[in-house]
Every structure is written in C-alpha cells, then in structure tokens.
Amino acid sequence: SLHLILVRCCSSPDKNIYKKSDTNLQQTEAIVALFSSSAIGVITSLLKKLADILLPLWSQKQTVGPTNAGVLSLLASLSLRLLRLLLCELLDDGTFQLRDTRVLSALFSLHTVMCSAPYSGVFQTAAPEIQSLIVDCLVTYTKPENIESEEPISPINSCWCLLLDELLSYSQATPQAFLSGIMLLSELLPMPLPLQSPRTHSASEIS
DSSP, rough: OHHHHHHHHHHHTTOSSSOGOOOHHHHHHHHHHHHHHHHEEEEHHHHHHHHHHHHHHTTTTOOOOOOHHHHHHHHHHHHHHHHHHHHHHHHHTTOOOOOOHHHHHHHHHHHHHHHHOOOSSSHHHHHHHHHHHHHHHHHGSOOOOOOSSSSSSOOOSSSHHHHHHHHHHHHHOOHHHHHHHHHHHHHHHTTOOOOOSSSSHHHHOOO
C-alpha cells in the first residue's frame, strides 16, 4: 500500500531525487490528502517502531530471518521515500518550519540501527540505501528559510539549527549513537550553511 501511495504522489517513486515542480494536479491532491491524514506522524511512529524492533535483536546477535528482513527493509525504504516527499513539500521553498523533533529522533534511531546491521543477509545491501534515504530526509531541513517577518530572523530558530542541536544531543546520549551521529554530521556539515533572510534574493545577489 505504501508503494501505491508513492505512485499516486509522484511519477517516479524510485528516483533518488524528488522535485516539487514535477507534480501534477492529481499528485498534489494526493499529497494534500496525506497531510490531512497526519501522514508524517504515522510514518514517524512506524520508523521508530522498526528501530525499536531491530536494535535489541542485533545487539544480542540475533536475526529476524530472511523473510522478515526483506519485509522490514522494504517497509523502511518505502516509508523513508514517502517521508522525504512530504518533507520536500513542506520545507523546500523555505516558507515553513517543522519544529517536531519526533521526526528527527526517529530518523536518528533508524540510522543507528542501520549502522549495526549484520554483515550478511538482506540488510547487507539494504542498510546503505536506507542510510542514504535518511540523509536525504535530513537534508530537507537545511533549506534556506524565507519567512516573511517584520522582526529580524534569528538563525538559532531555524530548522537547520534545530537539526544540528538535536543531532549533537543524540550523538552524546548513548555510546551506540556516537558512531551514527558522527556519520550523519560528516554527511550534513560539508553542505553550505543556509543564510537566514526575510526576503528572497536574486541570482546576482547570491553569486
């Protein structure tokens, strides 16, 4: 069903890049329906549940079996693709702030789980793809914000700063989260830091 939802929302659900401008009217209506159904909250709970199931098993050197592993990896992949689509819709143009830290917590937890994936079996090939999708979701938080306001915009209140603050706190929370946190930081920090501005700049001003 997740794959069917993805097909309804975008023309190429398996592509690694989603562009907001590529959606037609029917796809836009499907996306709006997802927002009306609190899809981000549902997906966040699903990803957190996946992490809660897998991490204790792998910490004890147990496996979930090839059939269950295939189902769980596909569920994680489709959920992350759908979450990436919804986050792009919300944050791509910089006019909206998503302050719900539960989304970030679920993504961090699942990334930590994928860093401890077994070196054999289904997750051997699925883990890198899932990690990449998690990074794609987090990158949506780095978009420059163009929120109209009479008062100066504080960079501290931006989604980008929220992401870094939560990631640094998570990385220091438990020993098992440290490696995952460092890996995410190495993926995100090379990106140019977004500048906060109350207006949209022209191409010449940016260059």
